[in-house]
Amino acid sequence: MADQATRRRMMVDTQVRPADVTKFPIIAALLKIPREAFLPADRSEAAYISENVPLAEGRVLLEPRTFAKMLDALAITQDMLVLDVGAGMGYSSAVIAELAEAVVALEEDEDLAKEAESLLVEHHADNAILHRGPLAEGAAEHGPYDAIIIEGAVETVPPALIDQLKDEGRIAVLFQEGRLGVVRIGYKLDGHVSWRFVFNAGAPVIPGFEKETSFAL
Numbered sequence: 449m450a451d452q453a454t455r456r457r458m459m460v461d462t463q464v465r466p467a468d469v470t471k472f473p474i475i476a477a478l479l480k481i482p483r484e485a486f487l488p489a490d491r492s493e494a495a496y497i498s499e500n501v502p503l504a505e506g507r508v509l510l511e512p513r514t515f516a517k518m519l520d521a522l523a524i525t526q527d528m529l530v531l532d533v534g535a536g537m538g539y540s541s542a543v544i545a546e547l548a549e550a551v552v553a554l555e556e557d558e559d560l561a562k563e564a565e566s567l568l569v570e571h572h573a574d575n576a577i578l579h580r581g582p583l584a585e586g587a588a589e590h591g592p593y594d595a596i597i598i599e600g601a602v603e604t605v606p607p608a609l610i611d612q613l614k615d616e617g618r619i620a621v622l623f624q625e626g627r628l629g630v631v632r633i634g635y636k637l638d639g640h641v642s643w644r645f646v647f648n649a650g651a652p653v654i655p656g657f658e659k660e661t662s663f664a665l
Contacts, residue, residue: 452484452495459483459496459512469516477546478516483509486539486567503536504557506655510599514631514649515540518597518620521633521646524548528594531612534583534654538564538573540599545573552590553578584656586612593617601629601650602657610634610641620646624653 460478469475484495487509494501500508510518524530524547532541535553537560544551545568553568553576555561565578579587584606586596591612598609601624613619619634619641629650634641 452482453479455496456483463498463512464516467513467517469520471520473547474516474519477543478512480546481539481542481571483512483539485571486537486542486563488537500651504560506600506652507534507536507557507560508600508651509536509539510651511649514622514651515543515599517647517649518622518631519543519547521631522595522597522618522620524595529591531587531591531593531596531609532599533586533596533609534599535564535578536560536599538567538571538576538578540597541576541578542568542571542573544597545576548575548595550575550577552576552587552593554583554587555580556582582656583654584608588612595619598622598654598657600654600657601652603653603659604657605634606657610636613641615639622649622651624651 484492500511528548530544530548530551532551533554535541535555541551541553561580568576586608592614594617596619598621601622603624613636617636622631631646631649632643634643
């Protein structure tokens with residue numbers, strides 16, 4: 449069995465680079481942060497597979513390719529404050545902490561939040577702040593944000609998240625549209641967000657991010 453560092457390098461070489469993600473800071477962060485440490489013990493063996501790994505009801509650790517391509521499209525720099533919506537056990541925030549000035553790890557599941565809090569400290573993500581609260585409400589007290597990323601699929605983006613994005617900020621979202629998942633980057637200008645298609649991907653819709661359905665009798 450390959451050791452975890454070798455598996456990390458294989459993940460980067462077989463899933464990330466072939467997806468046209470080659471920026472050095474992203475590659476370095478993915479090689480550094482031990483993905484397996486941020487999963488429940490019974491799922492750590494699945495850390496480097498090319499699939500989403502379940503964390504809780506409707507919640508996953510996004511597959512490496514999807515997460516890396518979202519980071520690549522966001523173009524995070526060292527002077528940016530990033531909101532990581534649905535941080536799970538903290539992996540995504542630990543990676544973003546390597547790229548940004550600071551990251552706010554937003555998590556509403558108490559068990560996941562507790563794990564994330566201790567894991568972010570353990571892995572020296574000193575510029576990551578854990579914020580407990582409903583994912584759809586964001587974390588206004590720490591914002592506004594230069595960039596926002598949502599760790600799972602949505603049918604609709606809550607207005608609170610758009611409100612917390614700085615003007616000229618960027619948001620990466622995986623929209624579930626019928627059976628198709630589409631990642632788009634939203635660019636905010638004069639309070640309005642324009643969306644650009646980036647790539648196709650799949651993940652479960654995060655609870656609370658569904659479209660409201662109206663029933664006709």
